[in-house]
Amino acid sequence: MHIAVIGGGITGLSAAWELQQRGTDYTVLEADPRWGGKIVSTTLELNQSKFLVEGGPDTLVTRKPEAWELADELGMLDQIADPGSETRGIFVLDRASLHPIPLSPTQFFTTPLLTLRGKLRLLAEPFQPARRDDGDESLADFVRRRLGQEALDKFIGPVLGGIYNTDPERQSILVASPVMREMEKEAGGLFAGALQRAFRAKKKPVRAPRFITFRNGLQALTDELARQLTGDLRLNARVENVRTEGHGYRIQTANGESLYADAVIFATLANQTATMLKDISPQASQRLGEFNQQNIGTVSLVYRETDIPKEPVVNGLMIPRRERRLIDAVTFTSRKMPERSTPGYAVLRVFIGGGAPETVDMPDHQLLAVIRKELAELLGIAAAPQTWTVFRWQGGFPQAEVGHLQRVDKIEAGLPPGMTLAGSSYRGIAVPDCIRQGREAARKTLMSLRGGTLPPTSRTQQ
Ligand SMILES: Cc1cc2nc3c(=O)[nH]c(=O)nc-3n(C[C@H](O)[C@H](O)[C@H](O)COP(=O)(O)OP(=O)(O)OC[C@H]3O[C@@H](n4cnc5c(N)ncnc54)[C@H](O)[C@@H]3O)c2cc1C
The missing domain is CATH 3.90.660.20 (Protoporphyrinogen oxidase, mitochondrial; domain 2)
Known part of the structure; x- marks a missing residue:
């Protein structure tokens, strides 16, 4: 059994790591002359x-x-x-002047960013009815519903829009910030949810920092991952085409290499994957090509x-x-x-x-x-x-627009057997989301090839 992973960013490397842990042969094909993709x-x-x-x-x-x-x-x-x-000393530009994002009570009551009406509306958040279904909505609709239009316009929209490099009116809340919908569902609102989570975190014996990095830069993670991967790793191997051969697939790269694999994990962006799927799955290719x-x-x-x-x-x-x-x-x-x-x-x-x-x-x-x-x-x-x-x-x-997760499910369901999508275009853009998706794609692929069973990891065998 041999599995091809296309893309050597954090998603592809994580998929390969999971395959390696489960004793499976793999090849990672990366177009660039270096590993890590956007982690640099x-x-x-x-x-x-x-x-x-x-x-x-x-x-x-x-x-x-x-x-x-x-x-x-x-x-x-x-x-x-x-x-x-990450939250101290953060400013927002509003009508050409800088304002600190109000995080302390004093800043909140004195900030000129919000009118009194806007502040009262924000403080009324705990009294807004909670939405408890799993349907999607835009980031903007969610913030408007819970915190009001002014909070959206003046700081929450700019902050979240900035983080996701997006227009909050189009961005899916379920992809950008599912945690906010979870808090609403579990606790009835954002204030209550944040309090509940802070209380739970306090009770944990070891409190991890909210954010981490690596002393020598985040690339230390992908460098180390590539170093510990012992499978077939190929740089400068841009995949041009994937076609059916026997029970598996023949993968063709721009530098003339050719590889047979029983299954393929696409750890590339949707538009990049669309190009590779053009011949073998025109419908999926067209839909992935439409992703913004x-x-x-x-x-x-x-x-x-x-x-x-x-x-x-x-x-x-x-x-x-x-x-x-x-x-x-x-x-x-x-x-x-x-x-x-x-x-x-x-x-x-x-x-x-x-x-x-x-x-x-x-x-x-x-x-x-x-x-x-x-x-x-x-x-x-x-x-x-x-x-x-x-x-x-x-x-x-x-970008993940409203209804994104359903669109991804549908595209995946229509892919030829043994083909899986993973990475920032699909179910979350943050690095931990990409690691999760890469590893899940590896497990899903193994299960589909082995009739629903999963080989144990080297860790569980020890
Ligand atoms: C400026 C910026 C800041 C960010 N900040 C954060 C942050 O602070 N925290 C956080 O968690 N996330 C952050 N992110 C998001 C996160 O970095 C990315 O979502 C994640 O690194 C994507 O990893 P990936 O492996 O899915 O994709 P990529 O890193 O894009 O890797 C895909 C790989 O596929 C290769 N490839 C493409 N086409 C082919 C082909 N035909 N054949 C072979 N290989 C191919 C590419 O060369 C690339 O190496 C940030 C992103 C950016 C751009």
Whole structure:
């Protein structure tokens, strides 16, 4: 039995890890010359100083345990670092001025972001009727229903819209934030649900930080995973075509390689998978090709600390699309994770591509000019960065619109036998979601090939 995994991002590598744990032969085919996909960490050097920056994800939420569990299996727990709270010093741009997101009671009562009416509506959340069915709705409809229109417009929409690089009016709540619907279902509302969860967390003997990262960057996880995978791993192997052969599939790559597999796990984005399925499953290919994938990019810039205005102390800035700026968000990496920087310098990460998709296609000099102008106008940073780098993903950020999970179920049900989809286009975009999906895809594939049984893992055998 041989299984092909297409895509060597965290999803594909996790699928391969699960197959390896269960004693199954596999080949991972990755188009790029490196493993990890969007997980990419690099070091910028300036004189004698080093700055560790992330191109894609930088922190992982521990409420979803899959990344922690994988790190444990790989023997990497000692490399985990706590990036601190993600919520302090976060600002939102509203009508061209910066406002702290009100998280403390004092901030809440004094913020000019919300009118008195908006504040009262938000405080009335516990008295709103709870929705307890499993039907989908947009992120915007959910927030409007529970917290009111102003909370949606002024900070919750911009924050969640920023995290998911999306329009909250179209984004599926069941994909973006199922936990909010779970809290409503279990506790009757968000305040009650948050209290319940905080109480449960307090009772746990060991309290994990809310977010984790890896001391040497998140790429340490995919590097270690690739290092411990002992199967057939192929880089520079872009799959062009998959067709039926006997009881399995013949996979053809752009560099002329050909591989036979009994089953195939597609750990690639929906639009990428659509191209590979064109001949073998035209209907699935057409539907996957219709999935919306947005541009996204990150730009990391190193400044002299003296070039950054002292006030306000901004850790993060969310920029709603209605403000019509050319950047979507800014994080002060050196304030969030000072150990990745050098004293005397400030490192900023700017997110692009959501509000103004064309920025991701701009040549470097034009992009830098745009970013300098935006940072000067928004944060008063007039100086040029000392050094900088950019990561671009054209059409690389999948969107999940209302009804998404049902659409995915339907597409999967129509796939040829032994073909499985996994990854950020399908059932959650965060890294732990991708790990879960990769591992589930491996188990599902094995079950389908073995008539419903699953070989034990090397861990359960011990
Ligand atoms: C800027 C940014 C910030 C993010 N921040 C966070 C965060 O802080 N926390 C978090 O949890 N998540 C975050 N995410 C989301 C998370 O990083 C991604 O959803 C996740 O890494 C996707 O992993 P994947 O393996 O499914 O896809 P990818 O990483 O896209 O991997 C897919 C792989 O398939 C390969 N491929 C494509 N076509 C072919 C083909 N034809 N043949 C062979 N190989 C092919 C690609 O080269 C790629 O390596 C962020 C994402 C971005 C872009």
